[in-house]
Amino acid sequence: MDGFKKFLLRGNLVELAVAVVIGAAFGALVNALVSSFITPLIAAIGGKPDFGSLYFTVNGSKFAYGVFLNALISFLIIAAVVYFLVVRPIATLLDRLNRNQLATERDCPACLSEIPVKAARCKFCTTELTPVP
Template sequence: MEGFKKFLLRGNLIDLAVAVVIGAAFSSLVNALVSSFITPLIAAIGGKPDFAHMYFTINGAKFTYGVFINALISFIIIAAVIYFLVVKPASMFVERFTKAVEASERDCPECLSEIPDKATRCKFCASEVTPTAA
């Protein structure tokens, strides 16, 4: 029971739970925006009073494509927000961090292992190398 308690009280598990709840709330907010404002504008352009109730029938089967288009627009908005506010900034941060690491190492001319720029001897093959200017 103690292990289960530690598992539940881990910081990353609580952070994940909070992220899921906030994501669900954000999703419902975007869905409301799409169904209340965006698709009625599209419907007004198309000449229908309510875009969500647009459908067509084939052999008595009703296909509600308006609901699908609402969901598609919501998905695109959520994906764009996640990309521009989470993925892109995180990628830029990782790129900056890796550039700093790459700039501080070079390849040994003898064994081609990565060694620090200021090294005078390779830690893998023990050959003497000239330090690069930093």
């Protein structure tokens, strides 16, 4: 039981649980925005009063493509928000952090092993190298 308790209280698991709950709440918020404001505007342009109730029938089967369009618009909004507010800023931050780090190792031209930048001789194949200042 102690191991299970440690597993549950690990930092990554708790952070993941919080992220899932917030993501679900954000998804519900975007779905409400799409079904309450965005799709009625699109439906008003198209002349239909309720965008979510759009459908077509084939041999008596009803295909509700309006519900699918609501879900598609919600997905695109959520994907755009995640990309522009999470993925892109984190990638930019990581690029800035990696740019400031100096390289500490390089590849040996003879054996392609990783060696320190300032090495004068490869520790694996003993090839003489010109040290990088």
